[in-house]
Amino acid sequence: MSDPVRILALETSCDETAVAICEAPGRIVASRISSQVLIHRAYGGVVPEVASRNHILAVRPLIGEALAEAELTLAQIDAFAATAGPGLASSLLVGNTVAKALALAQGRPFLAINHLEGHLLSPFIGTGAGVRPCVALIVSGGHTSLLQVRGFGDYTLLGKTRDDAAGEAFDKVAKMLGLPYPGGPEIDRYARNGDPERYRFPRSMLDSGDFAFSFSGLKTAVLYQLDKLEAPRESCLDDLCASFQEAVVEILVAKTLRAARKCGDSLVTVSGGVSCNSRLRALFAERCAAEGLELLIAPPDLSTDNAAMIAYVASLRHAAGQADPLELDVDPNLSIVST
Numbered sequence: 036m037s038d039p040v041r042i043l044a045l046e047t048s049c050d051e052t053a054v055a056i057c058e059a060p061g062r063i064v065a066s067r068i069s070s071q072v073l074i075h076r077a078y079g080g081v082v083p084e085v086a087s088r089n090h091i092l093a094v095r096p097l098i099g100e101a102l103a104e105a106e107l108t109l110a111q112i113d114a115f116a117a118t119a120g121p122g123l124a125s126s127l128l129v130g131n132t133v134a135k136a137l138a139l140a141q142g143r144p145f146l147a148i149n150h151l152e153g154h155l156l157s158p159f160i161g162t163g164a165g166v167r168p169c170v171a172l173i174v175s176g177g178h179t180s181l182l183q184v185r186g187f188g189d190y191t192l193l194g195k196t197r198d199d200a201a202g203e204a205f206d207k208v209a210k211m212l213g214l215p216y217p218g219g220p221e222i223d224r225y226a227r228n229g230d231p232e233r234y235r236f237p238r239s240m241l242d243s244g245d246f247a248f249s250f251s252g253l254k255t256a257v258l259y260q261l262d263k264l265e266a267p268r269e270s271c272l273d274d275l276c277a278s279f280q281e282a283v284v285e286i287l288v289a290k291t292l293r294a295a296r297k298c299g300d301s302l303v304t305v306s307g308g309v310s311c312n313s314r315l316r317a318l319f320a321e322r323c324a325a326e327g328l329e330l331l332i333a334p335p336d337l338s339t340d341n342a343a344m345i346a347y348v349a350s351l352r353h354a355a356g357q358a359d360p361l362e363l364d365v366d367p368n369l370s371i372v373s374t
């Protein structure tokens with residue numbers, strides 16, 4: 036029996052250095068992540084210059100770890116891939132330069148992968164069924180978008196945020212509350228003991244009739260509420276987190292299910308870092324069950340930034356006979372749909 040096709044992919048679009056190996060068809064045999072969260076926490080957010088320097092330090096040992104995990108050598112890799120955008124230019128360049136150098140040295144093809152397509156298709160990893168038609172919500176630190184997926188490579192944008200991404204709103208509100216970066220997991224943790232109805236924050240654009248989102252007004256509403264607090268902030272933290280989180284999650288769930296109804300899709304997928312949120316998972320599960328919709332959300336390690344999702348997309352593109360020229364530049368603003 037011949038060896039399966041193997042792709043090694045690098046993800047360096049923001050502050051996680053990640054390497055993964057995917058064996059066709061869609062089987063992840065290694066996935067390693069070196070997180071810079073503790074480095075950037077000191078600055079309250081990601082510092083691009085610091086991120087790219089740390090990618091350079093982390094990437095080579097991580098490739099060695101991934102190969103060791105898969106019990107493979109570089110010579111057994113059939114193609115090399117890297118996230119080409121969207122993301123921080125100086126961070127993207129590290130993964131792209133390394134993947135291109137490996138492709139050149141090994142005489143193998145190179146594939147430039149869209150980070151958002153990685154998130155979009157991550158719920159299908161390990162399902163064994165490939166990409167299925169669905170309505171897909173991507174909710175991350177940089178993006179909040181609703182798409183209709185008709186199949187691999189066939190995506191229509193239904194709507195996106197007009198201002199902050201949902202994850203960005205979590206991170207900014209957490210900062211206002213004095214919680215460390217990244218704020219999403221912190222708010223999730225405090226909210227577990229809080230009353231989501233104590234403060235009634237606005238559900239912006241819930242009834243706008245389209246699939247656009249807006250979270251900046253909600254963020255401002257939390258700021259005004261902080262000014263009005265009668266008790267010390269610490270004593271209201273759980274309720275503030277729960278009330279803010281409930282507003283975000285309600286908007287995301289309501290609009291996604293409305294899109295599924297409009298598009299006639301029976302499968303809903305949710306991806307990106309914010310899909311780790313425990314309340315988001317619970318409310319999506321409850322409402323999808325009530326409407327007879329199937330729900331797919333990747334496990335948390337495939338929801339936040341990782342290279343397995345990049346390797347997965349690369350393996351699908353490689354199987355479709357696609358490759359990219361080594362001259363292709365990174366694109367910090369790369370879009371998931373052609374406009």
Ligand code: KG4
Nearest residue numbers: 175176177202219220223308309312339340
């Ligand atoms: O997908 P991701 O790792 O990176 C981007 O591509 O942006 O998403 C990171 C975002 C951050 O804003 C982080 O606060 C948020 O995901 N996040 C969460 C949770 N875990 C991560 N937001 C809410 N609840 C969580 N449990």
Ligand code: ZN
Nearest residue numbers: 154175339340
């Ligand atoms: Zn991401």
